[in-house]
Amino acid sequence: MTDFKVDRKTFLTTAAIASAGAAAGFPTILRSTASAKDVIKIGLDYEYTGVYAAYAQSETRGAMMAMDAWNARGGVMGGTRVTTVSEDNDNNPGIAVEKARKLVNVDKCAALMGSINSSVSLAVSGAANAMNILYIDSGGHADAVTGADCKYSTFRTCHSTWMETHATGFSLGKKFGKKWYLITPDYAFGHALDAGYRDVAKKIGATIVGDDLTPLGTTDFSPYLTKVLGAKPDLLLVLVQGDDFVNCLKQAHEFGLVGKIPIGGPQVELEAVWALPEAARVGFWGVEWYYKGANVLGTNNKLATNFVNEYRKKYHTPPTARSAFGYITMDRLLWGINQAKSTNAAKIAHALAGAKFQTIFEGTTYYRAADHQLMWPMWLGGIRAKGTPQDKYDVFDIVDRQEPDSIEQSIAEKAKVCKMVWP
């Protein structure tokens, strides 16, 4: 290589490295350099893009309201303000773990909350535990989060899959009868739901006259629906979720099943119902929290009514169960930090475990010490396709309520799978 060409090469290589360095330095421009001593930061690791974006948004809104309430009262630990840092995990556990580590190591968050997607919850739970950071799973339902994969540093607010099946199983069995037909999605969540309902069936003496496993991403439910029509059960349990759920109900309507055979299932999100075509707005479903009704909110529950009214005023739609998860999670997380007077995960966990409190629904509740599951009731709601004349969003008619101790596994049963290791 002749001399002048050496300059070009070196220049280019150096330029490449320099620009890579500059690009890598970009984060400094985006991140605020507020000193960590003035505020306590809570990291939000949610699925802000993708299929669950609407739920992530609801949960975050609820969380922000709780945070604002605490800050209005002077913050935590004698006057320290609370802020949040949010990261999107795109429904991807690997990215979720990366973001969790970024939130803790780079943004210096004191604790983490998050997630709709169960695999994300599980992954972040493990990652947070490895960093000894407190993590509250606000919206991921897999039993393992408070079961086989339980951690001292992980708590869960929303109901577990077991609670969902048992709450609805008892209510639906009571209401419609004991001959059940199940349409089950053929993957982990579906199997868990299936096992849950079989357990309920055993307990109440119901018989399962049919149980079809539908493959992942089924677009066509007609073979199953024709079988259901033939089997004439008292109740059709639709366990499929998401797109499959919409397809199934749409086609159930097409095949004339609606009105002939009662339809029910473990749970449906309010946001999802609002997006359903009217023909598919049928059935009785588990409702984890609802913004109306004495059965849910109680009478004279100021906290609840304030929450609902403020949320509605701010966002123009009513709060959903997801909003409630976010609110309760943030509220209790901050309470725990305040109570423990520390951001040490073990201290917060000790403060939270078993501590009784009242919040935006009727009744007293607590995160169970054995598995860190929030023990609260669950309701059954029938869908009103058009809502009410006063409120088009009011699509649920809450008809029943089940208490937590009857719908979750006992402490003894949980102890068989959950072995919590404290530092």
Added chain:
Amino acid sequence: MKSIGIWGWVATAILFVLLLLAPQLAPRLHLALTICTDVLLFAIAAMAVNLLLGYTGVLPFGNAAFFGLGAYGAGLSIQNFHVGFITSLAIGTLAGVVGALLIGPFLLRRRGIYFALLMIAFGQVFYFIAYRFTNVTGGEDGMNFTRPALEGFGIHLQDAGFYYAILLIFTLVVAGFWLLVRSPFGRTLVAIKQNEVRARYLGLNTDRFIFVALLISAAIEGLAGACYGLSIMFAYPLLLDWHQSGDIVLMTILGGAGTIFGPLVGAIIYVIGEDILSTALPWWQIPLGALFVACVLGFPKGLLGTALDLLPGRKNRIEPGHDLDFAAPIIADRETTR
């Protein structure tokens, strides 16, 4: 034999110094060290793709199957047999190779788009298996596992220790890759890429060469997957999905297929870029998609490839494996194969 010149070595040396200093540099740049670890292991994955795409001339759009197999292989062996760190990586690598052994014979019957489509389809089969066999793999919930200790030393590698382990693996893979593409085997691959029919006329069993290349690529990809599994201590089905394949292929092309360090450049841009973008913008998938489009339309040779092309004297030299435009226009392909 062409050499990369003294300044190429200098650049490489500077690069490795920077990589060695990453644990100190990263915090100053507000980057988590774990992101740097991820950059390295995705660079390894992209190198696997590079071997097939840049040097052999096949489109490995289902490569994530091997990546995912690697992660699950490592995870399952840790969960069920409590193996150590190095053993889990070895098992992950082996899982990738087994995957290639299973689907290779099908893939070899076709080339070009067919090869790509077939690989996507078979990749989806593995995805489906991971999703469906909940008892073994945890299904869509994924699989948690701990990072095992290093055999013989009994120490658990965390953060910086883990980073250096991955850096060591990366260095070994780069060195091996460099030797491979300069070996007679590597040169044969390039010959096949440039004109497979001619290679066949010369008596070479191109199927066998491509198959071996596929096995090596799957091994490297499996190793990368195992590293990733150990990094996040989790394995999940999306690792096998064709979107993951697309991401890794993009990294290869972004940096420059057919170059040694192209995959690393691509991995740096993609992994760090995605991290920054997803923090800054809620709709970051749009600039990501736009990056694909811009890269394909504007920088087909990738960043490093285009940069190297700007260096005087390079354009006219016949650089083995450097030119991605190996396929003559479709018409010519058709005519030669008829």
Added chain:
Amino acid sequence: MAHIAPEIFNGLILGAFYAVVAIGLSLIMNLTGTINMAHGSFMTLAGYLAFALIGAGTNYWYALAIAPLIAVVIGILMERTMIRPLYRRDPVYSLLLTFGISLIAEEAFRLIWGPNGVPFSPPKVLSGSISLGFTTFPVYRLFIAGALVVIIIALVIFLQHTRYGLRLRAAVQDREMISALGTNTQLLYMINFGLGILIAGIAGVLAAGMLSLNPQSGNSLLMPAFVTVIVGGMGSLYGAIVGGLLIGLAISLTTLYLPAASEISMYVIMAVVLLVRPRGLFGEEGIFG
């Protein structure tokens, strides 16, 4: 046993869907070597456009006609600006480009219409079910079956019995020659791509009434369509039809007897076909290797 007849019928309808989507893909692939990973996105786009048109007050039939046409315009714009430069290059580029476009499209749908999907129902006259003797069957599905058959017949007529169709087939065989004979090949590519998107658009609007309409819904039909192309054979439209029906039937029947295997049944068929006849059932040797 009584279950089989409706199942076969369902399987044929599903298969016809796969076939139609595969034909669209195939048309685009055969002539220019472009692998259109954004094909599903165009289906979803047409569905959303139909939704928007109906929301603005038009009736379903108007939307069914217009939405695909708008999708075609957008598709042709994309073809002229982004895909045309790639015609002379390796197929991996078009694959990556259209993959990138599908990412942009999905996020754009999410931004415009929300992540949860939108409610889309077929018109009243097509809803409900009628008795067919051996079973009751949804009217809408019968309509879809009819529409798909019409599309396929129209395509066959176009390709076999019109001059443009003749030119398309000639161009697939020998592009240089037909260009030397004076045909404007660029125009031909454009029309070909537009045709592929038109088919995708119509299929998309039809599917929206039967399945949920959300940012990802187009992609659920994409993978089976690719498998159909592989099974049926790359250069062949009849292959796409036969392949699609075969796969639709396979999925439907395995669902009845072996539900766990229905997802994988199409891959099994693909593997078997490839072992026995590597170019696909009707594929032509030598096109794209």
